[in-house]
Amino acid sequence: MVTAIEPGGLVRADGFAYRTRVEAVMRGPLVTMPPDTTLAAAARRMTDEAISAVVVADGAPAGIVTERDLMRLVADGGGDALIRPLAAVMSAPLVTIRSDALVASALGRMERLGIRHLVVVDSADCPVGMVSARALLRLRARDALAIGDGIAAAADAAAIGRVRAAVPGLAAALRRDGASALDVASAIATTLRDATARAAALATEEMRGAWGPAPARWCLLVLGSGGRGESLLVPDQDNALIHDGAAADDAWFAEFGRRIADILDAAGVPYCTGGVMAREARWRYDRAGWREQVAGWLAAKDGAALLDVDIFFDFYPVAGAGDLADALRSDAVAAAAAAPLFLRMLALHVADLRPPLGFFGRFATRDGRIDLKKGGTMPIVAAARTLALAAGAPAVATHERLAAAVARGRLTDADRAMLASALEIIVGAMLDQQIRDVADGRPPGSAVEPRRMDAAARSALRAALRDIRAVPELVTAGLSR
Secondary structure: OEEEEOHHHOEEEOOHHHOOEHHHOOEOOOOEEOOOOEHHHHHHHHHHHOOOEEEEEEOEEEEEEEHHHHHHHHHHHHHHHHHOEHHHHOEOOOOEEEOOOEHHHHHHHHHHHOOOEEEEEOOOOOEEEEEEHHHHHHHHHHHHHHHHHHHHOOOOHHHHHHHHOOHHHHHHHHHHOOOOHHHHHHHHHHHHHHHHHHHHHHHHHHHHHHOOOOOOOEEEEEOHHHHHOOOOOOOOOOEEEEEOOOHHHHHHHHHHHHHHHHHHHHOOOOOOOOOOOOOOHHHEEEHHHHHHHHHHHHHOOOHHHHHHHHHHOOOEEEEEOHHHHHHHHHHHHHHHHOOHHHHHHHHHHHHOOOOOEOHHHOEOOEOOEEEOHHHHHHHHHHHHHHHHHHOOOOOOOHHHHHHHHHHOOOOOHHHHHHHHHHHHHHHHHHHHHHHHHHHOOOOOOOEEOHHHOOHHHHHHHHHHHHHHOOHHHHHHHHHHO
């Protein structure tokens, strides 16, 4: 993992989780409470000591109660739950890990068992502390923050590129440490957002000398997977701009967008082949102009407009006046929610995105690879976007959109869990293939080699793609609710 910035901004990567023992990251001593303690008292103890769990012990530790348990119990039982004794609500038996075990082992055990806390024991099996997923995630996050800090300090495009070169190594280290594919995708997206923000800052400095300061307030947006926080190792420029200037100000913003695109391209983030960049007039408007553009998309009946809509609604502000982005999102989501014919077109588009499976559930490969974007991630992402827009929800990340669809009655929680699981499996297959391809000196893409996956991974991927066959029906049902 990333642990230091080398001279010139280059980030060094190494395997933190394979070098560090649990004792170095645990919190101790262990906080215990008797079995007859009420949930209310446990909640106060967690708050007072800023901890996320207490161990229930009557002599020997017997179980654990976490803050998540507390929230679930109160949500289900209301205030009456707070008088229940810990013995009646604790999770048991305790799952432990030795203090001299590697952090990688702790991560793997949590992932395998689906838990977020481990009690740490010494060589005599005596409890000495606790390690939580939250603490370990903070340690992982500092690596992405180190890259972000290097980008923020980059003096030019070349420096941004040198720091970004560490991203594949960070992704590989996070996967070795047991991080989920979507967590890694979020870290990659963060570096893309950081790079775009830094390009805007550098372009702003360039513009002051040649063109003067910005004539009006503006906000730069990252679109697509970078906006959703779901990027992989294939960088691409997808950005747009909103400003509150006049028509005469567009020349300044056009030049600004061009310089941002040039800086990013020089930093190793290539120009968007589809022209989705703020340097292009159709991706650069004031608020009224964006309203008109969105209205045109909602009324259009051609596939090209749908592609633009798909990428636009995933926007995320990275530089400038964030309130302009908030206003744009409010306008756009409200307009989409009030356009049932447009939503039906999105549903038809989802139905065209079929999983790459042939007869008898076999992978539909070409040259030994199966493309997992069009028929894998895209149906889930598009379904989540459609249902969230229908519900008038401003969420952007796919998992947040699925949750919003459930909260607003457009999707069942069982179907949300199925889609979320399928997305994790498919993104994981793509990400792991990209990591292998980068290591082999090949350009990463969206196609994976099933033969390089173990039997369990192939089976899980096949099951996930089968589940996607139900996506069109889920969207249709969600829109009718």
